[in-house]
Amino acid sequence: MDRHLFPTRSLRGSLRVPGDKSVTHRGLMLGALAQGESWLYHPLKAGDTLSTAGVMRALGAEIHEEGAHFRIRGVGLALKEPGDILDCGNAGTLIRLVSGLLAGQEMFTVLTGDASLRRRPMGRVTAPLRQMGARIDGRDGGRLAPLAIRGGGLKGIRYELPVASAQVKSAVLLAGLFAEGETEVTEPAPTRDHTERIFRHYGLPIEVQGNRIRTHRAQPFAARDLTVPGDFSSAAFFLVAALITPDSEVTLEGVGLNPTRTGLLTVLKEMGADLSWEVTEGQDGEPVGWIRARSSQLKGVAVDPSLIPLMVDEIPILSAAAAWAEGETFIPGLEELRVKESDRLEAIAKNLNNLGVKTEVGPDWIRIFGGSVQQGRVEPFHDHRIAMAFAVCGLQTGVTVHDAEWASISFPSFWEDLDRLRGKD
Numbered sequence: 001m002d003r004h005l006f007p008t009r010s011l012r013g014s015l016r017v018p019g020d021k022s023v024t025h026r027g028l029m030l031g032a033l034a035q036g037e038s039w040l041y042h043p044l045k046a047g048d049t050l051s052t053a054g055v056m057r058a059l060g061a062e063i064h065e066e067g068a069h070f071r072i073r074g075v076g077l078a079l080k081e082p083g084d085i086l087d088c089g090n091a092g093t094l095i096r097l098v099s100g101l102l103a104g105q106e107m108f109t110v111l112t113g114d115a116s117l118r119r120r121p122m123g124r125v126t127a128p129l130r131q132m133g134a135r136i137d138g139r140d141g142g143r144l145a146p147l148a149i150r151g152g153g154l155k156g157i158r159y160e161l162p163v164a165s166a167q168v169k170s171a172v173l174l175a176g177l178f179a180e181g182e183t184e185v186t187e188p189a190p191t192r193d194h195t196e197r198i199f200r201h202y203g204l205p206i207e208v209q210g211n212r213i214r215t216h217r218a219q220p221f222a223a224r225d226l227t228v229p230g231d232f233s234s235a236a237f238f239l240v241a242a243l244i245t246p247d248s249e250v251t252l253e254g255v256g257l258n259p260t261r262t263g264l265l266t267v268l269k270e271m272g273a274d275l276s277w278e279v280t281e282g283q284d285g286e287p288v289g290w291i292r293a294r295s296s297q298l299k300g301v302a303v304d305p306s307l308i309p310l311m312v313d314e315i316p317i318l319s320a321a322a323a324w325a326e327g328e329t330f331i332p333g334l335e336e337l338r339v340k341e342s343d344r345l346e347a348i349a350k351n352l353n354n355l356g357v358k359t360e361v362g363p364d365w366i367r368i369f370g371g372s373v374q375q376g377r378v379e380p381f382h383d384h385r386i387a388m389a390f391a392v393c394g395l396q397t398g399v400t401v402h403d404a405e406w407a408s409i410s411f412p413s414f415w416e417d418l419d420r421l422r423g424k425d
């Protein structure tokens with residue numbers, strides 16, 4: 001479905017963004033593994049996380065939608081063998097994390113997903129899980145889904161992550177809960193630490209020492225309620241929208257401000273953004289607070305590559321900010337963007353060019369020449385973040401977004417929330 005956005009003059013108001021996608025995936029999985037009943041409050045109910053609810057139900061958990069929340073009855077560590085294949089839809093986090101869980105279970109499962117997911121690299125999880133003892137097959141020798149997993153009999157390993165990936169780290173740690181001995185993961189750079197935090201919330205074994213994270217076999221653990229913070233990655237679209245639109249001020253409330261997620265704030269500040277934020281509470285192990293953004297004249301910057309893992313999903317919206325900045329922005333360290341829901345580096349360059357913005361692209365970097373956005377058309381390439389980021393980029397000039405429904409993978413109320421801030425109810 002095409003969505004036409006007329007030129008926006010100002011964005012004003014405050015908003016509570018939907019629940020964090022990463023925390024919701026993990027909350028559903030661990031709630032499903034716990035013993036007894038618990039509530040997952042304010043989860044994200046969107047394409048990706050509804051896929052996780054479906055998969056965990058097929059594995060024996062009871063998951064009920066109760067208003068805005070989920071009520072979960074867990075299985076107490078022993079999942080049930082499903083009678084059919086498990087469909088992970090568009091969700092990379094789901095297929096990779098659940099592979100770790102299934103590697104630990106004495107049963108046979110097959111995981112698949114949509115066309116995008118079946119193109120994404122799975123060798124990064126199947127390699128360590130095989131080292132732990134799981135038998136896994138798949139297309140291209142287990143590098144691509146569908147993946148067939150026969151789990152059980154795992155032994156702990158010491159594993160150095162070849163890429164800075166929270167999904168791979170989490171898959172190995174989840175498998176470690178079912179493995180004999182200790183499992184240790186070393187990260188090349190810090191990545192989002194929601195798995196470590198949620199393990200602590202449930203009293204599961206977890207020890208973090210610098211870039212080394214250890215776990216070991218878990219005993220059945222009791223169900224416990226969990227409140228999901230607002231998703232910083234969803235908030236990011238409205239922050240940048242307010243910065244680049246004149247006469248704007250937007251406040252986002254109840255947002256997760258975990259420092260392993262907020263690299264974008266550092267970069268936008270360096271670009272001259274009028275941004276303020278405050279952590280107001282610790283909610284079930286995650287820092288939560290508010291962020292305020294006001295119209296700002298941004299300037300181009302060279303981004304420090306060590307910040308990329310702390311803002312890996314925000315590169316599309318950072319590119320939109322760069323398009324409105326004065327001068328050049330250089331973003332290095334982007335090799336992982338090539339293997340997300342789309343080739344995001346390519347998708348960013350194509351959409352910027354559609355909107356009149358010049359770019360140069362290398363194998364893992366992009367240079368954006370800001371200051372010349374024109375009216376145009378956004379092509380999401382079946383990727384939710386691309387749809388939302390470039391809708392924001394074209395807000396002032398007016399823009400047509402093709403296949404706008406892709407936003408519902410992570411942010412079903414995006415278009416209505418945007419209209420509310422634009423004063424168009």
Ligand SMILES: O=C(O)C1=C[C@@H](OP(=O)(O)O)[C@@H](O)[C@H](O)C1
Pocket residue numbers: 021022023093164165166167168170192312313336
């Ligand atoms: O662990 C997670 O919840 C996620 C980790 C990141 O992926 P990688 O681990 O592939 O970097 C991120 O892009 C994804 O949206 C969610």
Ligand SMILES: C=C(OP(=O)(O)O)C(=O)O
Pocket residue numbers: 021048090091092093094313340341385410
């Ligand atoms: C990369 C993303 O998600 P996933 O890897 O879970 O598909 C994302 O939400 O931007």
